[in-house]
Amino acid sequence: MLSASDTMAVFLRLLALLMAVVLPVSFAWAAQHDPVKPASTETAKEAVRVCTKCHDESEEKPILAILKTKHAMMADKRTPFADEACITCHGPSEEHLVKPPEGEKPALPDITFKEEAPISSTKKNEVCLSCHESGLRLHWKGSQHEFRGLACSSCHNVHVDQDPTLVRLTQPETCFNCHKEQRAQAYRPSRHPIREGKVVCSDCHNPHGSTGPKQLAKNSVNETCYACHYEKRGPFLWEHAPARDDCTNCHKPHGSIHPALLKNRGPWLCQQCHLAQFHPSTAYSGTGIPPRGAAQQLLGKNCLNCHSQVHGSNHPSGIRLTR
Ligand code: HEC
Ligand code: HEC
Ligand code: HEC
Ligand code: HEC
Ligand code: HEC
Ligand code: HEC
Ligand code: HEC
Ligand code: HEC
Ligand code: HEC
Ligand code: HEC
Structure with missing residues (x-):
């Protein structure tokens, strides 16, 4: 059995060991990062200070531009920088904050986002979803992506x-x-701009997922198209079933x-569905005799x-969609 003073001695020795191996910077920072203390502008600033000791604009991929984005608005209580900044x-x-032996790399941070990072996408996404689960991301879970x-x-x-993804061009x-x-497809002669x-x-x-097919923004293809081509919604006196x-x-x-943007040209487009029943709808070949009532001159025309x-x-009188 250890006496109370022995326990104390072991504890102190462990503490000394801890202080020797862990960089003073991390220790100072750990003290700042007392979980019971509510996040404050000071913790955020301190976290930034700790990280930017090593990470700055001189790196291959400079990272400080984040300070100019919406995420860094400390006055906005919802942002990471109003919380614990980089470590949020x-x-x-x-x-990661422990200085590695000469010539070696430090241990990776807890969460890294690189493609080859040793953590799953789910874990990475949890970070972002903790603030961005609603709105457009409502159907992220279960989406193709x-x-x-x-x-x-x-x-x-x-x-x-x-972020280039948020810029239309x-x-x-x-x-x-x-x-x-x-x-x-976007380089074909006929295309959406x-x-x-x-x-x-x-x-x-x-792209965050939706209730429609193929991650469409609306519930169906047509609803998606009507958003801009509203004149195609109708209502029409005479509808054409495939358009509806x-x-x-x-x-x-x-x-x-x-x-x-048609799938096919002229008569062939229509002949996917329409056969020569009322009037011939095949191209004029000179062989078949058109049924009664069909004028010669319409054969082979679009x-x-x-x-x-x-x-x-x-x-x-637009029942045949002629006017
Ligand atoms: C003592 C210097 C030092 C400090 C302090 C430091 N880093 Fe690093 N960090 C490095 C080095 C060196 C690398 C490069 C490691 C490599 O190339 O594998 C790195 C890499 C990273 C990476 C990229 C990892 C990857 O490969 O995906 C991230 C993210 C990162 N640090 C975040 C932070 C954050 C956040 C803080 C503050 C909590 C911080 N660092 C503090 C030295 C430091
Ligand atoms: C909103 C979440 C978020 C915050 C806040 C944040 N980072 Fe990052 N960090 C990322 C993501 C995501 C990546 C992956 C690359 C990218 O998206 O730019 C990354 C990449 C990095 C990298 C690796 C760069 C590379 O690709 O080589 C470093 C280093 C880094 N962050 C450091 C920091 C530091 C230091 C801070 C605080 C000043 C910080 N990060 C704040 C999300 C964040
Ligand atoms: C602590 C909460 C928080 C975390 C974590 C967070 N964000 Fe944000 N993010 C915000 C807030 C708040 C805004 C500003 C929203 C606004 O102004 O409407 C924002 C804005 C954005 C925007 C829009 C930027 C713009 O210029 O309009 C994108 C994209 C974004 N975040 C992506 C991410 C990604 C990716 C991650 C994870 C790497 C992430 N966020 C993590 C809170 C957070
Ligand atoms: C496949 C690409 C892609 C992926 C993956 C993706 N996004 Fe987006 N995100 C976009 C595009 C494109 C926009 C612009 C949408 C728009 O303008 O309607 C956007 C917009 C945003 C915005 C700003 C608009 C808004 O809703 O306030 C936020 C925040 C955002 N994404 C967060 C996230 C988060 C969090 C994740 C991960 C769960 C994520 N995104 C995954 C492509 C993506
Ligand atoms: C990192 C790679 C990647 C990026 C970037 C990406 N996607 Fe995807 N996307 C995929 C994969 C993988 C699939 C599933 C397989 C497929 O259909 O090719 C997919 C599927 C889709 C689908 C079909 C969904 C379904 O339900 O069948 C759509 C639509 C889509 N992506 C749109 C986008 C849009 C819009 C963007 C840009 C904002 C984007 N993707 C960026 C990888 C990506
Ligand atoms: C004008 C509306 C519209 C625009 C703009 C658009 N798409 Fe689509 N996309 C659709 C429709 C409708 C479908 C489903 C019908 C189909 O598969 O042809 C689709 C299907 C897809 C699919 C699934 C294809 C398959 O065979 O499963 C992918 C991937 C995709 N789109 C990616 C993109 C990307 C990337 C962009 C931007 C470069 C984009 N789309 C722009 C309307 C659009
Ligand atoms: C965001 C708005 C928008 C949406 C949504 C949209 N379009 Fe368009 N569409 C346009 C614009 C802009 C043009 C080009 C008009 C021009 O050049 O005068 C166009 C042109 C077209 C053209 C004529 C192309 C040509 O070469 O003459 C067709 C056909 C078309 N769209 C079909 C569709 C279909 C089908 C959908 C649904 C899958 C759709 N559009 C969704 C905006 C949209
Ligand atoms: C039965 C085949 C068919 C269907 C289904 C169809 N279209 Fe078309 N669409 C055409 C043809 C053929 C043209 C070329 C018309 C021309 O050259 O005068 C065209 C032209 C267009 C144009 C460009 C000229 C214009 O009239 O503005 C737009 C936009 C368009 N379609 C949108 C749509 C939308 C939106 C839908 C779904 C509601 C749709 N189309 C369904 C056959 C179709
Ligand atoms: C995806 C199949 C499909 C395609 C492609 C298609 N149609 Fe139709 N069309 C139909 C259906 C289904 C009806 C409705 C038939 C009914 O009500 O008996 C119809 C009806 C019609 C009618 C009215 C017939 C009537 O009895 O009143 C005309 C005219 C017509 N289509 C012309 C065209 C033309 C021209 C094209 C090519 C631009 C075309 N269709 C492409 C399926 C199609
Ligand atoms: C020279 C003009 C002309 C051309 C070209 C033409 N049609 Fe017609 N079509 C008509 C007229 C007029 C009617 C209606 C006759 C009536 O109401 O008695 C009609 C009727 C129809 C009907 C309704 C048949 C029914 O049983 O009620 C369909 C379907 C049709 N056409 C499809 C087509 C297709 C598909 C093509 C191309 C391959 C085509 N038409 C080319 C003039 C034309």
Whole structure:
């Protein structure tokens, strides 16, 4: 059995050992980071001071630009810098603060966001979601991007003046990094003005996840398109079933080699669904004899020459979508 004074002696020896191996800086900082003490501007400033002793603008990837962003608004109680600044996102990282032996690297901070970091995306994302779970992120859990192991930092860059993903002109580049097919489509002759930043991916998609298919911003393809092409919503006296059903029956959303973002040209587009029943709808070949009532001259012409109102018609006699 140890006496009370023996216990005290062991404790003191341990304490001395601790002070010898742990850098004074971390010790001073640990004292500041007393968990029972409410966060204050002072703790935040001290944390910044501790970290910026080593991390500054001279690094390969300078990090201090964060001080100019919304995250660094100390006056805004919701921000990391109103809390514990760097360590709100990177964790207390006490081992990281211990000076490594000559020529060796320090232990990693508790939370690092690099692709190859030894912690899971889920862990990284918990940091951000602790403040950003609502709003656009309501359906992050279960989204394709979450399922495929993306981290918030796969798209967002918090250590720069302006996150390129939030700027319309540069946002597509973020997405194109992984979505090569959509990049190719955005360079086709007929396309949404995505590269010009007039229409961006996030106009149609919520990359954080949504209740619609394919992470669409709205619940369906058509609702998404109506947001800008509201005249196509109708109501129409004479509807064309496929337009009411899904715009992608005829259009490609990102880009196409055919005009007006169409999936196919002229009669072939229509002949995916319409067969030569009432009047021949196959190209004129000179072989088949058209059924009664069909005029020779319409054969092989683009159906749109006559059926111009393919999205629906409001003309009293527009039943065949001709006016
Ligand atoms: C004693 C100097 C020193 C202090 C103080 C320090 N760091 Fe570091 N930190 C380093 C060095 C050196 C590296 C590079 C390690 C490497 O290249 O593997 C580094 C790397 C990092 C990285 C990148 C890790 C990675 O590879 O993903 C982060 C993040 C980081 N530090 C955050 C912090 C934070 C937050 C603080 C304050 C709590 C802090 N550091 C304090 C020296 C320090
Ligand atoms: C809002 C959360 C957040 C805060 C606050 C924050 N960081 Fe970071 N830090 C990140 C993320 C995310 C990355 C990954 C790269 C990126 O997104 O810019 C990162 C990367 C780093 C890196 C590695 C840079 C590299 O890629 O080589 C260092 C070093 C670093 N942070 C230090 C700090 C320091 C020092 C502070 C305080 C002044 C701080 N961080 C505050 C989230 C944060
Ligand atoms: C302690 C809470 C907190 C944490 C943790 C946090 N944020 Fe934020 N973030 C905020 C607040 C507050 C704002 C400002 C919101 C506003 O002004 O409406 C913000 C703004 C943003 C913005 C918009 C910036 C802009 O210029 O409009 C992005 C993007 C963002 N955060 C991403 C992240 C990512 C990624 C992480 C994790 C690496 C993260 N945040 C961690 C609180 C936090
Ligand atoms: C696949 C890319 C991608 C991923 C992954 C991603 N974001 Fe975003 N984020 C965006 C885009 C694009 C915008 C701009 C959306 C807009 O303008 O409608 C955005 C906007 C934001 C904003 C600012 C707008 C707002 O809602 O206030 C915040 C905050 C944000 N993201 C946080 C996060 C967090 C937290 C995560 C991780 C859970 C995350 N993001 C993951 C692409 C992404
Ligand atoms: C005008 C609206 C619109 C814009 C802008 C848009 N998309 Fe889409 N996207 C859609 C629709 C609608 C679908 C679903 C129909 C389809 O698969 O063709 C889709 C599907 C996708 C798919 C899934 C494809 C598949 O086959 O499963 C990806 C990936 C995608 N979009 C990425 C992007 C990226 C990246 C951008 C920005 C460069 C972008 N989208 C811009 C409307 C849009
Ligand atoms: C780090 C890589 C990466 C980045 C960056 C990225 N994505 Fe994705 N995205 C994926 C993966 C992986 C999938 C799932 C497999 C697939 O469909 O290609 C996916 C799927 C999608 C889908 C289809 C979702 C579904 O339900 O089928 C859409 C839409 C999409 N991404 C849009 C975007 C947009 C918009 C951006 C930019 C804001 C973006 N992605 C950035 C990797 C990425
Ligand atoms: C954010 C607004 C927006 C959304 C959402 C949107 N569009 Fe567009 N759309 C535009 C703009 C802008 C143009 C280009 C108009 C111009 O150049 O005069 C355009 C052009 C078009 C064109 C004509 C292209 C051409 O080459 O003539 C078609 C077809 C089209 N959109 C279909 C769709 C479909 C289908 C959807 C839903 C998947 C959709 N749009 C969603 C803004 C939008
Ligand atoms: C049955 C096939 C079909 C469907 C379904 C369809 N479109 Fe079209 N769309 C066309 C054709 C064909 C053109 C070319 C018209 C022309 O050249 O006069 C076109 C042209 C357009 C244009 C550019 C010219 C204009 O009229 O403004 C827009 C925008 C457009 N469609 C949006 C939509 C939207 C939004 C939907 C879904 C509600 C949709 N389309 C569904 C066949 C279709
Ligand atoms: C995805 C299949 C599909 C495509 C593609 C399609 N349609 Fe239709 N169309 C239909 C359906 C379904 C109806 C409704 C038939 C009914 O009510 O009996 C219809 C009805 C019509 C009608 C009215 C017929 C009537 O009996 O009143 C015309 C005209 C028409 N389509 C022309 C076109 C033209 C022109 C194109 C090409 C631009 C086209 N359609 C492309 C499926 C399609
Ligand atoms: C020269 C003009 C013209 C061209 C070109 C044309 N149509 Fe028609 N189509 C008509 C007229 C007029 C009617 C309606 C006849 C009536 O109401 O008695 C009609 C009727 C229809 C109907 C309704 C049939 C029914 O049973 O009620 C469909 C479907 C149709 N056309 C599809 C097409 C398709 C698909 C093409 C292209 C392959 C096409 N049309 C090309 C003039 C044309």
